[in-house]
Amino acid sequence: MAGKFEIFADQGGMFRWRLKAGNSEIIAASQTYESEEAAKKGNASVQTSAAGATVAVLTADGK
Template sequence: MAAKFEIYTDGHGKFRFRLKAGNGEVIAVGEAYESKSSALKGIDSIKTNAAAAEIVDQTQS
């Protein structure tokens, strides 16, 4: 099974999304949005920008 984004409403009626891996495990969760269209734009932003995103390690080594 391929990864998928799921859009849902939370307990406060806000729209959220989560990204699930092919095995069904949640690997990312979006913030709360006022509208479904805003949540969809958040998904589009991740699809566009994630591949080139820099990794910043803020842990102490």
């Protein structure tokens, strides 16, 4: 089963998005946004950016 993004209001009334794996485990979570629309835009930005993102493995010495 594919993962899915969820946009929701937290207990403080702010909006967030989270990415859940196919087994329903949360594997990524956002900062807070003041509006649902802002959370949707933030989520869309992550979806677009992640498609071409590279992976940098950082060592303890910062290299």
